Amino acid sequence: MSLYDSEFSFDDQQFLGDEKEIDAEIERxxxxxxxxxxxxxxxxxxxxxxxxxDNDRNEEGLYFVEKLIEVAPYNSEHWFRxxxxxxxxxxxEEAVKSFEKALSLNPGDSETLxxxxxxxxxxxxxxxxxxxxxxxxxxxxNDEEIWFNLGMVYQRAENFTKAVDSFLKxxxxxxxxxxxxxxxxxxxxxxxxxxxxxxxxxxxxxSDPYSANGWYNRGVVLGKxxxxxxxxxxYELAVAVREKFASAWFNMGNANADLGRLKKSLECFTKAKxxxxxxxxxxxxxxxxxxxxxxxxxxxxFYSMAIKINDEYYEAxxxxxxxYESLDKFQSALKDFNKAIDLSFDSADAWYAKAxxxxxxxKLNSAIHCYRTALKYEPDNFEIWFNLAETLFEMGxxxxxxxxxENCNILNPDDATSFYAKAxxxxxxxxxxxxxxxxxxxxxxxxxxxxxxxxxYPDIKSSKLFKTLxxxx
Numbered sequence: 001m002s003l004y005d006s007e008f009s010f011d012d013q014q015f016l017g018d019e020k021e022i023d024a025e026i027e028r029x030x031x032x033x034x035x036x037x038x039x040x041x042x043x044x045x046x047x048x049x050x051x052x053x054d055n056d057r058n059e060e061g062l063y064f065v066e067k068l069i070e071v072a073p074y075n076s077e078h079w080f081r082x083x084x085x086x087x088x089x090x091x092x093e094e095a096v097k098s099f100e101k102a103l104s105l106n107p108g109d110s111e112t113l114x115x116x117x118x119x120x121x122x123x124x125x126x127x128x129x130x131x132x133x134x135x136x137x138x139x140x141x142n143d144e145e146i147w148f149n150l151g152m153v154y155q156r157a158e159n160f161t162k163a164v165d166s167f168l169k170x171x172x173x174x175x176x177x178x179x180x181x182x183x184x185x186x187x188x189x190x191x192x193x194x195x196x197x198x199x200x201x202x203x204x205x206x207s208d209p210y211s212a213n214g215w216y217n218r219g220v221v222l223g224k225x226x227x228x229x230x231x232x233x234x235y236e237l238a239v240a241v242r243e244k245f246a247s248a249w250f251n252m253g254n255a256n257a258d259l260g261r262l263k264k265s266l267e268c269f270t271k272a273k274x275x276x277x278x279x280x281x282x283x284x285x286x287x288x289x290x291x292x293x294x295x296x297x298x299x300x301x302f303y304s305m306a307i308k309i310n311d312e313y314y315e316a317x318x319x320x321x322x323x324y325e326s327l328d329k330f331q332s333a334l335k336d337f338n339k340a341i342d343l344s345f346d347s348a349d350a351w352y353a354k355a356x357x358x359x360x361x362x363k364l365n366s367a368i369h370c371y372r373t374a375l376k377y378e379p380d381n382f383e384i385w386f387n388l389a390e391t392l393f394e395m396g397x398x399x400x401x402x403x404x405x406e407n408c409n410i411l412n413p414d415d416a417t418s419f420y421a422k423a424x425x426x427x428x429x430x431x432x433x434x435x436x437x438x439x440x441x442x443x444x445x446x447x448x449x450x451x452x453x454x455x456x457y458p459d460i461k462s463s464k465l466f467k468t469l470x471x472x473x
Contacts, residue, residue: 025051026060033067042068049081058088076105080112087119095119110136114149126157144173148180151187160187178207182214189221197221212242219251228255246275250282257289265289280306284316296323314343318350325357333357348378356387364395382411386418393425401425416446420453427457 029048032041045064052061062085068078083098099116103109113136120129133150140146151166164187170180181204188197201218208214219234235252239245253268266289272282287302303320307313321336334357340350355370371388378384389404402425408418423438442449 022051022055022057026057029064038067038071053081053084056088058085061085062089074105076102076109079105083119084115087115092119092122108135108139110139110143110146114146117149117153121153121156126153129153142173144170144177147173148177151183155183155187160190163187176207178204185217194221194225210241212238212245215241216245216248223251223255228259231255244275246272246279249275253285262289262292278309280309280313284313287319291319291323296327299323312343314340314347317343318353321353330357330361346377348374348381352384359391364391367391380411382408385411389421393421398425398429414445416442416449419445420449
């Protein structure tokens with residue numbers, strides 16, 4: 001599911017003539033050329049050529065312009081138009097050659113330089129495209145379209161800072177330049193200047209309030225600013241303009257889920273599924289919502305649908321495995337966790353999930369192995385360390401448990417439970433002073449642990465040694 005629309009686009013296309021009439025005119029002109037009447041039909045050929053330009057009839061246009069070049073090989077306009085048609089046919093290398101020929105006949109022509117830059121950009125030759133546009137600016141430094149095109153080249157090259165500079169120059173020259181504001185919004189977002197991005201989209205939407213893409217991208221930025229209510233409002237406006245906007249429904253579903261509005265989120269994801277039933281991310285999120293609602297069999301159904309579309313969907317296997325585990329279908333859960341590990345061996349989540357399941361099945365040695373493997377890939381995960389420590393404690397591996405609890409203390413020095421657990425290990429190992437030090441920290445962090453300690457160790461209450469070391473407790 002696409003989360004961001006990076007380019008401005010028009011929803012409406014203009015058709016400049018009746019297709020049958022255009023076909024008839026093209027055929028009449030072609031016949032005149034084939035009959036050897038090109039010299040007496042030059043005006044007609046020029047008119048037909050313009051018809052091809054206006055209606056994106058690139059193949060026919062290329063045929064006619066090549067015929068004109070045969071009779072007028074030093075006409076720069078013909079070479080320019082040949083380049084335009086080649087661009088339209090995605091023959092960018094040949095287009096560049098045509099534009100270069102046009103420039104050799106008419107050096108510095110800004111229109112030719114702009115279209116040459118477009119071909120170079122499509123070839124990924126961003127430096128060449130920038131040079132072509134810089135040359136165009138030498139001829140016309142106050143042409144906002146050239147600045148805009150230069151910004152687009154920098155944007156495609158992911159040089160967002162220079163792209164911003166170019167777009168700002170474009171809107172300085174024309175403050176109503178809607179497309180430039182749109183691209184500014186995208187560039188600022190990539191630079192993580194979110195408030196500027198939001199302001200740019202607001203400016204764009206002043207000019208084009210019916211742009212579904214504009215409202216959608218504004219929603220993305222508001223989401224990143226954690227202003228979820230306003231983000232939802234923007235997505236609602238996006239789908240009001242374009243109802244079958246699956247990405248907007250998808251993001252609206254995520255925002256509602258983040259706000260705890262699970263029923264509303266379910267409606268949004270269901271709508272996205274209606275529009276694009278083959279989007280595995282939508283199906284996965286539907287599974288998430290049903291899981292949150294406690295409808296685990298429904299969740300499994302949607303996770304399975306996502307896996308059917310993408311049998312390497314690692315997250316879906318893990319999520320489905322948790323549902324199976326909650327339903328006490330342990331073998332199915334284990335199968336899913338193993339599949340997730342096969343797909344992503346270095347995933348701590350999959351190993352951690354399998355470890356907890358192995359523990360639940362009483363396979364403590366296997367659980368310990370899985371916890372340790374998970375920690376190879378996520379060594380700073382407190383929860384995994386704590387579960388490993390408790391399992392080692394249960395196994396009677398006191399020294400290893402002590403080391404694991406020590407890592408818990410380092411990762412989360414405010415967690416009283418891990419200090420108390422470490423104290424208990426030290427008591428078993430007869431390391432009284434170390435145990436007392438841990439108890440002092442645990443009691444300070446959570447005074448309620450004192451009562452728990454007395455219940456677990458009733459003889460301690462009469463111990464003068466502990467009273468002396470710990471004080472009255």
